[in-house]
Amino acid sequence: MSWLWGNLNWVVFAPLIGAAVILRCPRTAVQRMQRIALVTTGLTLLLSLGLLTQFEAGEATLQLEQLRPWIPAVNIWYHLGIDGISLPLVLLTALLAFLACVGSLGITERVKEYFVLYLLLETGMLGTFVALDLFLFYIFWEVVLVPMYFLIGIWGGGRREYSAMKFFLYTLAGSLAMLLGILAVYLHTGSFDLIALRERAGADFPLGLQQVLFLAFFLAFAVKVPVFPFHTWLPDAHVDAPTPISVLLAGVLLKMGGYGFFRISYPLFPDGARWFVPAMAILALINILYGALVAMAQTDFKRLVAYSSVSHMGFVLLGLASLTETGLQGGLLQMVSHGLITGGMFFLVGVLYDRTHTRDLTAFGGLGAHLPLYAGLLTFFALASLGLPGLSGFVSEFLSLLGAFPTQQLITALAIVGIVLTAGYMLLMLQRVLLGPRNPRWHALPDMTRRELVTLVPLLLLIAFIGLYPWSVLRLQAASLAFLLRLVGGAS
């Protein structure tokens, strides 16, 4: 079974095969296409769990590699592999893609196109996390853009066309800067291979060039994360995307940016990274505080969650800026944790929106007594988001702060304010939605359906599990992050 189990090719391209099968279905066979999509994403999830069983957690090297020449004339290789940095994100992606696929069963319009694009998107996302050749990485990175554009633009709401185009233009502008960076790396070293390049640890690049290259890659990743001031596409795209796509946007796409720092910027340009760290810390702080403050001012439920993402992703940046192992652990875990929590939050916003067709927080109230299941879940995810101890968000944010404190004391101290602000807007949101007098408009709202529970309960369990037993994930990451830290040469 080794050709299937623990084979990265299948993990990445299984969704594409599913898409090809759906392409051959007649337009009207909605149920069949839904089933194929579910089976495909489910199988992909199983296959990615298979990676977990084959993975040696103590090793910092790349595992389960696939290596084939692709365009030998320019030394481009088809090179896949995972390590402790990518594995948690691959699992997160496969899980969210499956759950969001369950959530997509509510899509009734142009179903065929939807699932084809959806599965293409999944291939792009998974490929980004396992590609070890810069060129291949770029291809997967860009393959994500096109389906995402359509998914927001066709099935979204509000100003969907505007938001989809804005998303496309912003990310492409960032990616193209990265493309120049990739070309410059190749012209200096003759290689696109991330592993070979990382072993050189920036020895090929003088400091000035490292700084330029770091900035080129930074532009691409900063748009994706998003780092203030490149974040303005995010609220539009997240709000106007359909629910399952918002889940993937927040849960996976933002992580592609964070992952880029871990996989490319830090190991390839260590001097550039150290040079940039002070700026990174300040940007992290701005993200945390600015995101939280703006979230606090929102009356649109979805926009609030969108801005909370800006704030939460700030902790990833803070972890990166710490240059300590604890901080990097926290930053990477925060990506997983935020994916789970915010994914859940977007599902919950979608649940309410499906029933009321409004996201105006002032229009709700008193739903707590009326929808007990919903209230329970919303409370759980809101508490997870504000960093309640015992849940995953607490562990990751705490580790980020703990790791950053020795190297960035002032900024860490200020960042703690962000947690207070998060508690502020999350509790305010809970109060507006669940407590207070009941709006008579919503007297006949049904509670959660079984399908909605299926999408949320796995997330809930994982958040609690990671919160109680964070070593389960940290264990996977530890060796790779320690190796990364040695490359960058920060304090241990």
Next chain:
Amino acid sequence: MIAGVGQDLRLLLPELLLTAWAFGLLGLGMSRALRHWTTPAGLVGCVVTGLVLWGLTAQASGDGVILGGMLAWDPVTRFFKWFSLGVLVFVLLLARGDRGVQEEERGEYLCLLTLVVVGMMLLAAAHHFVLVILAMELISMLSYLLVAFPRHDPRASEAALKYFLFGAFTSGILLYGISLLYAATHTLDLGALRQAMEAATGGQLTLVILGVTLVLVGIGFKISMVPLHLWTPDAYEGAPIPVAALLSVGPKAAGFALLVRFLTASVGSHQPVWLPLVGGLAVLTMTFGNLVALAQTNMKRLLAYSTIAQVGYLLIGVVAADRLGYASVWFYLVAYLLMNCGAFAVVSVMTTVTGQETLEAYRGLAQRAPGLAALFAIFLLSLAGIPPLAGFLGKFFLFGAALSAQLSWLAVAGIINSVIALYYYVNIIRLMYLQVPVEQTPIAWPWSLRAATALAAVGTLILGLAPSRLLHAISRSLPAL
């Protein structure tokens, strides 16, 4: 040098064969009974010429100049002969689906199209200014005729007239430039020009500089380089679609071959002067093309400005002026041939079916004709440079060539332009996919256009995903430096 006129003519066989075939098509078109066989006959001609060319290439007779130094027989010429044949295949397929041309005129139409391709082959091979002029005039004269081919369409006549006036003017400038170069160097041979130019001093040098500028103007007209692009949108809008497709790829590619030959073989030590100039014009060309394309509402005009922008990208490789630069120009030309002809094929279907050329006609196309819309989306995304399509890899090499030649500013200009261009390409996709169709009737399209789009789409994907073979072929088709 290869000896013997007989041997020389043998190497000219592809051109001779195509010329004969063109007149054969003309004759075929006169016969009422055989008329509808013109397109298949033309395609057979392409195959036969291809076989002959293959045979000549395989024999690998030594490179050199033939017919007393008039024409070159070298890897570059062979590459462009293949390229021209590819253009001809697409143009024949497109012309088959063109309803604008009367059935009894089809033979004449295809004859002219084929002869333009012969002109392209000659221009790419020209090694002597006399032949440069002849080949260029052959292409130009036939192009004027082809643009004006729908005789009763006043738009076509207007376009042809504008094209002609502009073209005649730049031809004059080109001739004048060549005469100045001749006065300064006493030679018209591109091989001997370099030494003579490098030896030029004082008053001669002034003549050389003036001459080179004027020759560049002449070539710039052919490839639609800003500020010599003015004819392009009008000509495309008025011309029948197959002709617009041909003009957007064929003469441009031949122009690039000539430009590269002229710059490598002649300019020599003057490179530091000319290359930055051409680089500046490249930036102007792509920026102007893209910015104006943003405002277009007519699909043919939009594609015309998009062509201008693409020419700007291509010039980057010319300015890089090394193996990587030329290789990326060659690669991008092939990619451009595929994606642009594909796009024109789709426009041809839409214009025939809806009778409209506006962007509005594409509203909701994805629901009306999913296959057609998906193909168009592939071509547009490739033109925009989105991976894993051919256009992306082409840009990848072009920008790489710029960086490797220490021309970062050109690469950055290319990147900024790619973002601008994304908007208008994706805008068409937005209309097709994100909007509701005005009309629901499904769209029927002929086999020839299906074949053209399928060929182009498959090529666009293969070039993007598995370009190794083409890269290998290109690496053996570069000019000697």
